[in-house]
Amino acid sequence: MMMIRFTKMQGCGNDFVVIDAVSQRLYVNAEQVQKLAHRQLGIGCDQLILVEPPCAPENDFFYRVYNNTGEEVEMCGNGARCFARFVVDAGLTDKTELRLETQKRVITTQLMEEDDVMVDMGTPVLVPAQIPFLTPYQANVYRLEVDGVDHMISAVSMGNPHAVLVVDDVETADVAQLGPKIEGHRQFPEGVNVGFMQIVNDNEINLRVYERNAGETLACGSGACAAVVAGVMRNLLKGEVLVHLPGGTLKIYYDQDKNTVLMQGEAIAVFSGRFRAL
Numbered sequence: 001m002m003m004i005r006f007t008k009m010q011g012c013g014n015d016f017v018v019i020d021a022v023s024q025r026l027y028v029n030a031e032q033v034q035k036l037a038h039r040q041l042g043i044g045c046d047q048l049i050l051v052e053p054p055c056a057p058e059n060d061f062f063y064r065v066y067n068n069t070g071e072e073v074e075m076c077g078n079g080a081r082c083f084a085r086f087v088v089d090a091g092l093t094d095k096t097e098l099r100l101e102t103q104k105r106v107i108t109t110q111l112m113e114e115d116d117v118m119v120d121m122g123t124p125v126l127v128p129a130q131i132p133f134l135t136p137y138q139a140n141v142y143r144l145e146v147d148g149v150d151h152m153i154s155a156v157s158m159g160n161p162h163a164v165l166v167v168d169d170v171e172t173a174d175v176a177q178l179g180p181k182i183e184g185h186r187q188f189p190e191g192v193n194v195g196f197m198q199i200v201n202d203n204e205i206n207l208r209v210y211e212r213n214a215g216e217t218l219a220c221g222s223g224a225c226a227a228v229v230a231g232v233m234r235n236l237l238k239g240e241v242l243v244h245l246p247g248g249t250l251k252i253y254y255d256q257d258k259n260t261v262l263m264q265g266e267a268i269a270v271f272s273g274r275f276r277a278l
Helices: 030-037 077-089 175-183 221-233
Strands: 003-011 014-020 047-052 061-067 097-101 106-111 116-122 142-146 149-157 161-166 193-201 204-211 215-217 240-245 248-255 260-266 268-276
Touching (some): 003 077, 014 077, 030 047, 030 061, 047 077, 077 116, 077 221, 077 260, 116 221, 149 221, 161 175, 161 221, 175 215, 193 221
Parallel strands (some): 161 193, 204 240
Antiparallel strands (some): 003 014, 003 268, 047 061, 106 116, 116 260, 193 204, 204 215
């Protein structure tokens, strides 16, 4: 039976099983993803990443991501950094700047000094229908009713949907209870990642993220980007922000003139191995 090579990677504690699907033939379904991601019976990870050939010749690779519950998702910012580090370390490219196709957009990455990778996450999407978020108007802040209580959120897509709430203290925020209720809210027909943001100052925040179909994770790169965009729109933050997550810190740069978001943070290989093809 065929053995498949993999590398376990992490970015700010958000961990991934990364597989070269360019030189290896691999069939993946939801059950197989769940088995590989299981922390007692498999390798263990938040998400599975496949490195695939690009669809368009001007791009370098296709970046495919699955949550540990088996669903394919559009995008993961921390995973993009690990992807960029992996393809160079695995000898799949010698380029330090890459164009990666995802389900909904093309992103670019650049290897930096030490273990850091910079990702150009592209343009934040604020039009409700494109997030998607069901509301008759576009605004910087929306009122979202949960169990009879109104919560003020911002809605942003960074290639995947995010709802961002401002809280007094992330340590006491009701992430475990409120996170899943907003994640599956009827106004987010495709579900949503939920960010709980504490403003430290106008260049620094603390953030916890309840990720769609995954629960709370140690870090969420696209969630960090969405939080900074929301904070800038609400005049709470400036364009260059340190985002402290439970697993580490990211640097997010939101250029409003160019309307693009850059993310910088670590991407570290933990170990490599082989598993028997399922």
